[in-house]
Amino acid sequence: xxxxHLQPRxxxxxxxxxxxxxxxxAGMLALPPxxxxxxxxxxxxxxxxxxxxxxxSGLAFHFFSGMQAATVEAMTDQIIPADQDPGAKWAxxxxxxxxxxxxxxxxxxxxxxxxxxxVNAISRSLRGNMFADLKFPGQTxxxxxxxxxxxxxxxxxxxxxxxxxxxKHTLEGFFGxxxxxxxxESIGWRILKFEx
Amino acid sequence: xxxxxxxxxVVGAGAGGGxxxxxxxxxxxxxxxxxxxxxxxxxxxxxxxxxxxxxxxWNRNGRRFGPEFAEIQTYRPDxxxxxxxxxxxxxxFSIVGxxxxxxxxxxxxxxxxxxxxxxxxxxxxxxxxxxTVEDWPISYDDLEPYYEKAEYELGICGExxxxxxxxRKPYPMPPLEDDREAQVxxxxxxxxxxxxxxxxLAITSMxxxxxxACVRCxxxxxxxxxxxxxxxxxxxxxPQALKTGLCSLRAQSVVRExxxxxxxxPNGVIYREGNGxxxxxxxxxxxxxxxxxxxxxxxxxxxxxxxxxxxxxxxxQVGRHAHQDAGVAVFGFFDSKVSDGQGPGPGCAVDxxxxxxxxxxxxxxxxxxxxxxxxxxxxxxxxESVNSWGRDFKDFHRxxxxxxxxxxxxxxxxxxxxxRVDLDPELRDELGMPIASISxxxxxWSAPQLEWIARCADQFLKEAGAQFTLHNPxxxxxxxxxxxHQCGSCRMGADPRSSVADRTGRVHDVPNVFIADGxxxxxxxxxxxCLTIQALAYLVSEHIARGWKGGGLRR
Numbered sequence: 001x002x003x004x005h006l007q008p009r010x011x012x013x014x015x016x017x018x019x020x021x022x023x024x025x026a027g028m029l030a031l032p033p034x035x036x037x038x039x040x041x042x043x044x045x046x047x048x049x050x051x052x053x054x055x056x057s058g059l060a061f062h063f064f065s066g067m068q069a070a071t072v073e074a075m076t077d078q079i080i081p082a083d084q085d086p087g088a089k090w091a092x093x094x095x096x097x098x099x100x101x102x103x104x105x106x107x108x109x110x111x112x113x114x115x116x117x118x119v120n121a122i123s124r125s126l127r128g129n130m131f132a133d134l135k136f137p138g139q140t141x142x143x144x145x146x147x148x149x150x151x152x153x154x155x156x157x158x159x160x161x162x163x164x165x166x167x168k169h170t171l172e173g174f175f176g177x178x179x180x181x182x183x184x185e186s187i188g189w190r191i192l193k194f195e196x
Numbered sequence: 197x198x199x200x201x202x203x204x205x206v207v208g209a210g211a212g213g214g215x216x217x218x219x220x221x222x223x224x225x226x227x228x229x230x231x232x233x234x235x236x237x238x239x240x241x242x243x244x245x246x247x248x249x250x251x252x253x254w255n256r257n258g259r260r261f262g263p264e265f266a267e268i269q270t271y272r273p274d275x276x277x278x279x280x281x282x283x284x285x286x287x288x289f290s291i292v293g294x295x296x297x298x299x300x301x302x303x304x305x306x307x308x309x310x311x312x313x314x315x316x317x318x319x320x321x322x323x324x325x326x327x328t329v330e331d332w333p334i335s336y337d338d339l340e341p342y343y344e345k346a347e348y349e350l351g352i353c354g355e356x357x358x359x360x361x362x363x364r365k366p367y368p369m370p371p372l373e374d375d376r377e378a379q380v381x382x383x384x385x386x387x388x389x390x391x392x393x394x395x396x397l398a399i400t401s402m403x404x405x406x407x408x409a410c411v412r413c414x415x416x417x418x419x420x421x422x423x424x425x426x427x428x429x430x431x432x433x434x435p436q437a438l439k440t441g442l443c444s445l446r447a448q449s450v451v452r453e454x455x456x457x458x459x460x461x462p463n464g465v466i467y468r469e470g471n472g473x474x475x476x477x478x479x480x481x482x483x484x485x486x487x488x489x490x491x492x493x494x495x496x497x498x499x500x501x502x503x504x505x506x507x508x509x510x511x512x513q514v515g516r517h518a519h520q521d522a523g524v525a526v527f528g529f530f531d532s533k534v535s536d537g538q539g540p541g542p543g544c545a546v547d548x549x550x551x552x553x554x555x556x557x558x559x560x561x562x563x564x565x566x567x568x569x570x571x572x573x574x575x576x577x578x579x580e581s582v583n584s585w586g587r588d589f590k591d592f593h594r595x596x597x598x599x600x601x602x603x604x605x606x607x608x609x610x611x612x613x614x615x616r617v618d619l620d621p622e623l624r625d626e627l628g629m630p631i632a633s634i635s636x637x638x639x640x641w642s643a644p645q646l647e648w649i650a651r652c653a654d655q656f657l658k659e660a661g662a663q664f665t666l667h668n669p670x671x672x673x674x675x676x677x678x679x680x681h682q683c684g685s686c687r688m689g690a691d692p693r694s695s696v697a698d699r700t701g702r703v704h705d706v707p708n709v710f711i712a713d714g715x716x717x718x719x720x721x722x723x724x725x726c727l728t729i730q731a732l733a734y735l736v737s738e739h740i741a742r743g744w745k746g747g748g749l750r751r
Binding site: 078079080081083085087100104105140143167168170171172175176177179180188189191192193194195196 | 244245246247248254256257537568569570572573574584585586587589590591593594597598
């Protein structure tokens with residue numbers, strides 16, 4: 001039962017992800033036949049082979065506002081930063097989270113809205129600026145504070161619990177299957193030399 | 197409307213229930229096999245996607261092999277302490293796997309025989325304070341033929357270990373060939389003077405009864421095998437049962453209670469299929485195989501004027517003595533690659549049960565688990581100097597993904613006074629059934645065993661070349677709900693005042709109700725329990741078939 005609606009939804013996610021990338025990158029939406037061909041290419045790409053998308057590609061968001069996306073993207077890049085290998089920002093982890101919130105993980109939307117507000121509140125009080133506008137060490141300091149934060153953000157969820165949630169989702173988006181919109185070009189697997 | 201009537205109703209199509217259904221259908225009895233979970237298949241439900249295809253908690257859609265919805269339980273460490281509500285969406289829900297095949301669909305397949313001493317801990321060690329341990333009403337020798345039958349019928353690969361219990365026949369399949377981890381571990385164990393061996397696995401090491409040999413993929417524990425090489429009951433005995441034409445499988449069918457006729461004899465079950473209406477299935481014999489939590493839940497929910505406190509519960513024993521074995525994982529970190537990426541994982545074991553005169557019980561060590569990215573970053577411990585996020589975190593996992601070995605250390609657990617699976621007095625699930633209320637705490641008897649085994653594992657890894665080792669703290673009295681190895685909640689025993697079932701698995705004083713799951717085990721062993729559940733299921737099946745032929749059960 002669960003499977004029967006889960007199975008097509010995977011494809012919808014892939015297709016939707018493809019379409020919004022396509023709309024930005026190639027402007028192909030007006031050409032239905034080319035569309036269909038590309039859809040099957042996208043589905044193949046979703047099932048494993050590497051895609052050719054530019055880094056920091058300015059893809060559209062389905063749930064996050066620009067400010068929210070910038071906050072979450074900077075958080076993910078703190079959790080898995082770039083070093084000699086790309087980090088969570090390059091891997092598109094924020095898009096993984098955005099697509100998840102627009103789909104299967106919709107229950108977490110209010111948590112993210114309130115959690116992001118909390119991160120920026122800490123950021124302003126500690127560093128006088130929005131989180132995404134801080135330099136890397138300033139962001140690290142804010143997240144260290146968030147990790148200890150016992151302030152209730154929503155329901156029974158504290159700032160610390162919000163950090164733990166973003167960390168969990170970042171690991172999923174960086175090391176999980178690329179078909180969910182993160183782990184671009186299987187970067188999370190390639191840095192581990194893992195082949196599924 | 198006429199009520200459907202069969203010979204046997206089996207409740208739960210897992211490790212034990214699938215076997216009972218097949219054995220009785222093969223004997224010519226008409227059987228209905230219920231499971232509240234779905235039936236999965238390799239074609240539709242296997243995959244290498246950690247986020248969707250795994251039973252592990254990092255599956256973002258919940259557990260792959262059930263429950264499909266947020267089932268709840270209440271839990272407290274001691275009967276008096278305040279309860280908390282745990283959901284099947286949480287990591288610490290007491291669960292084995294709610295689907296056709298039960299836990300055998302997604303388990304690792306470790307298929308040990310218990311040692312003979314395990315069946316008579318009380319005789320061996322005397323009464324143990326704080327424990328309700330009793331000897332089993334059967335011995336290892338009584339169960340040995342059924343272990344053998346389970347190994348052959350299901351398909352277990354392995355080798356007869358020098359430290360293992362007596363066996364009449366070899367395993368039906370040889371062990372899998374050594375992967376790099378095994379090549380690192382075997383010589384190290386021998387240098388330490390130990391007797392390492394290949395652990396028994398419910399996995400085909402060669403083509404076996406129409407199923408292909410394992411292709412050594414790493415997506416094993418937590419996953420449904422993509423080629424049906426894992427010997428789950430869903431791909432072995434259950435299809436055989438269905439082939440007889442005498443067994444009907446009702447998946448996604450919840451059984452609420454055992455029904456009782458006008459003279460106080462159980463005469464079937466009340467169930468519903470999918471979202472249908474509650475109805476009765478009449479059955480002359482009822483076999484409960486729904487797990488250590490769900491079997492007592494159902495007995496306790498079967499109240500009537502003949503059974504005012506539930507079926508089998510005359511002496512207030514149903515649900516008591518629930519416990520599990522104890523375990524801790526020790527990780528070794530190496531300078532060079534120690535893995536070639538092959539599954540299934542476990543390839544080298546050392547058995548320390550009843551070997552050390554200074555340690556009561558003891559346990560077992562074996563390596564492995566699926567080496568997949570999300571499992572590794574979520575379960576491999578890091579040194580204290582490495583944060584749980586940031587540059588060091590990334591660097592640590594990149595460096596050690598292929599350079600670590602995980603040793604699992606199992607030890608004996610004991611039934612503890614106060615442990616119980618009961619019904620919550622208030623909370624009900626979405627179908628209106630009282631939810632399971634679980635009191636559980638590990639008995640401190642396990643702690644010295646675990647500490648000793650973990651020290652052995654540490655020594656083992658260092659001998660194999662590990663630069664450093666890490667393990668999670670050994671909790672002296674682990675404070676958690678029942679895990680995958682839950683057992684003992686409707687135990688077999690000689691005395692009806694301290695047990696629920698007799699030596700044949702039949703509920704004391706109830707002529708036609710039997711048990712065939714982990715709840716029947718009198719105590720845990722120092723290792724994974726599945727093959728013992730399965731051997732017991734063969735034993736119980738034989739008694740039912742014999743009783744049927746003799747006419748005693750037919751009425």
